[in-house]
Amino acid sequence: MMPLLNVERLSKDFGTHQVLKSIDLTVAAGDVTCIVGPSGSGKSTLLRCLNYLEVPTSGAVYLEGEPVGLRFKGDKLYRMSFNELSVQRQKMGMVFQGFHLFPHKTALENIIEAPMIVKRKGRAQATEEAHALLDKVGLADRADYYPRQLSGGQQQRVAIARSLAMQPTLMLFDEPTSALDPELVGEVLAVMRQLAEEGMTMVVVTHEMSFARDVADHLVFMDGGIIVEAGHPKDVLSNPQHSRTRSFLARVL
Amino acid sequence: MADIPIKSPARQPDIHSIKPVDVFHPSWWIGGALVLGLAVLFIRLLVTNENLQWSVVWQYLFSPEILAGLGRTLMLTFLSMILGLIIGTVIAVMRLSRNPVFQATSWAWIWFFRGVPPLVQLVFWYNLGLLIPEVSIAIPFGPTLWSASTNSLITPLSAALLGLAFTESAYAAEMIRAGIQAINLGQTEAAATLGMTQAQTLRRIVLPQALRIIVPPIGNDTISMLKFTSLVSVLALPDLLYSAQMIYSRTYQTIPLLIVATIWYLVLSTILTLAEHYIEHRLKDGPPLELQLILKSLFKSKFWGLRRGEAML
Numbered sequence: 083m084m085p086l087l088n089v090e091r092l093s094k095d096f097g098t099h100q101v102l103k104s105i106d107l108t109v110a111a112g113d114v115t116c117i118v119g120p121s122g123s124g125k126s127t128l129l130r131c132l133n134y135l136e137v138p139t140s141g142a143v144y145l146e147g148e149p150v151g152l153r154f155k156g157d158k159l160y161r162m163s164f165n166e167l168s169v170q171r172q173k174m175g176m177v178f179q180g181f182h183l184f185p186h187k188t189a190l191e192n193i194i195e196a197p198m199i200v201k202r203k204g205r206a207q208a209t210e211e212a213h214a215l216l217d218k219v220g221l222a223d224r225a226d227y228y229p230r231q232l233s234g235g236q237q238q239r240v241a242i243a244r245s246l247a248m249q250p251t252l253m254l255f256d257e258p259t260s261a262l263d264p265e266l267v268g269e270v271l272a273v274m275r276q277l278a279e280e281g282m283t284m285v286v287v288t289h290e291m292s293f294a295r296d297v298a299d300h301l302v303f304m305d306g307g308i309i310v311e312a313g314h315p316k317d318v319l320s321n322p323q324h325s326r327t328r329s330f331l332a333r334v335l
Numbered sequence: 336m337a338d339i340p341i342k343s344p345a346r347q348p349d350i351h352s353i354k355p356v357d358v359f360h361p362s363w364w365i366g367g368a369l370v371l372g373l374a375v376l377f378i379r380l381l382v383t384n385e386n387l388q389w390s391v392v393w394q395y396l397f398s399p400e401i402l403a404g405l406g407r408t409l410m411l412t413f414l415s416m417i418l419g420l421i422i423g424t425v426i427a428v429m430r431l432s433r434n435p436v437f438q439a440t441s442w443a444w445i446w447f448f449r450g451v452p453p454l455v456q457l458v459f460w461y462n463l464g465l466l467i468p469e470v471s472i473a474i475p476f477g478p479t480l481w482s483a484s485t486n487s488l489i490t491p492l493s494a495a496l497l498g499l500a501f502t503e504s505a506y507a508a509e510m511i512r513a514g515i516q517a518i519n520l521g522q523t524e525a526a527a528t529l530g531m532t533q534a535q536t537l538r539r540i541v542l543p544q545a546l547r548i549i550v551p552p553i554g555n556d557t558i559s560m561l562k563f564t565s566l567v568s569v570l571a572l573p574d575l576l577y578s579a580q581m582i583y584s585r586t587y588q589t590i591p592l593l594i595v596a597t598i599w600y601l602v603l604s605t606i607l608t609l610a611e612h613y614i615e616h617r618l619k620d621g622p623p624l625e626l627q628l629i630l631k632s633l634f635k636s637k638f639w640g641l642r643r644g645e646a647m648l
């Protein structure tokens with residue numbers, strides 16, 4: 083069966099600094115992949131290359147067999163325009179460390195914005211779906227609150243609902259709980275666990291090792307721009323093969 | 336620590352039973368009395384000085400000639416602001432584009448029109464005919480489609496509009512650019528991951544947020560513009576000030592007519608300040624404002640501040 087997401091020899095340079103060095107990765111539909119690793123190892127950069135927020139220096143990302151951001155015409159390869167890319171991006175939701183809710187819109191308006199503007203859904207239908215999503219993330223009573231009136235955990239749950247409203251086939255999470263007070267982490271992880279149980283395909287950069295152990299089907303350890311070790315989380319966490327993995331785990335576990 | 340013997344106050348009253356005397360600042364009272372005295376003298380001058388001729392002020396305050404000038408001042412203010420904002424938006428977008436030709440052009444535009452005083456520009460545009468006697472629209476190296484002499488196009492009004500609007504456009508461009516740049520990159524990235532196009536992101540996400548930042552200095556600029564329109568009197572354009580000047584050159588009632596103009600400028604700038612406060616408040620989605628609160632905040636307003644908020648950018 084074709085994997086949902088396939089990353090082939092992906093490299094990314096910032097000037098002379100090579101941040102990603104020929105990364106290979108596959109993600110099967112319905113799987114949860116957790117990416118862990120020390121700060122600066124290139125986890126965010128990898129995630130941002132998947133939806134072309136960063137343009138890879140070389141290599142390719144395939145979503146459902148189609149290259150992301152690139153298009154063949156005859157035997158020539160062309161870069162996609164921003165507007166072509168935006169069609170592909172609809173399939174990849176992304177949740178950021180800093181939430182990035184639209185501050186001038188209420189929770190409900192944040193969620194219905196893209197379905198109405200991009201998918202051209204009617205307001206009534208978009209609103210109905212948004213209420214269902216708010217209910218799902220446990221914020222049914224916060225529909226008319228502005229982001230600044232919500233706690234960090236609540237903002238992040240609205241951000242998840244906002245992404246889900248576009249009905250993506252894949253969800254990307256970049257350290258979704260790192261900006262939260264410790265007592266608010268649990269409510270966001272609970273929503274993510276529920277999503278995983280419902281069969282959503284997820285790629286999650288995280289420092290929450292217990293989440294990775296319990297929820298991930300696949301754990302990827304990155305260091306220095308390469309995937310040092312990958313496998314089932316139980317194996318990687320309890321029986322790491324590499325010294326770099328061992329020393330990282332010794333620090334975070 | 337060694338025991339410090341507590342001095343028991345011998346024959347002092349109970350600290351809880353009497354009120355302390357407030358700190359006394361003689362300078363407050365002396366300074367206040369001095370300024371108050373000067374204010375009284377000034378008001379007495381306004382009331383008793385016969386040269387002020389309040390009856391003449393009253394006679395001309397609502398005269399058709401003055402009201403027509405007032406109308407032209409308002410028209411000039413708003414037309415130059417609208418034109419300036421349109422050009423300013425284009426310049427701001429050019430400034431933010433990645434095309435180096437656009438960047439350089441917009442930089443030069445802002446540099447020039449912020450550097451040349453509006454008065455110099457007004458005179459210059461009015462005399463444009465001396466530099467370029469004729470303007471024409473033609474196919475390059477082909478036939479001329481339309482032509483006219485510059486002097487027939489440059490009227491006092493169009494020269495005034497060009498000078499005031501171009502100056503405004505340079506300031507507006509910088510405000511709009513700063514407003515757009517103040518929006519966190521995360522906002523555009525979030526919009527991109529939702530599948531929004533660049534135009535949708537600009538229209539739905541960036542501009543609405545930038546507007547909250549841009550509107551207050553634009554309100555401020557509108558008030559400045561109201562005062563700057565008085566420069567057009569050098570082009571003999573009968574705005575509020577020039578209308579007053581025309582009257583006193585006939586009647587020699589210089590001071591009363593200048594007071595008429597002053598009163599109207601104060602009325603208009605006060606109204607604009609109140610409007611600006613109201614809009615600013617609405618943009619912060621605050622509760623409905625009470626008139627009393629607006630009036631109170633008037634004295635804290637930018638009305639008294641630096642011109643054009645350059646120091647704030």
Ligand SMILES: Nc1ncnc2c1ncn2[C@@H]1O[C@H](COP(=O)(O)OP(=O)(O)OP(=O)(O)O)[C@@H](O)[C@H]1O
Binds near residue numbers: 099119120122123
């Ligand atoms: N836009 C950029 N320009 C230049 N260098 C960058 C840029 N973005 C990231 N880098 C560099 O790339 C490297 C990897 O960054 P990245 O953000 O992917 O790390 P990370 O693994 O996500 O770290 P963290 O756990 O701190 O988030 C870092 O050395 C960083 O300085």
Ligand SMILES: [Mg+2]
Binds near residue numbers: 127257
């Ligand atoms: Mg990161």
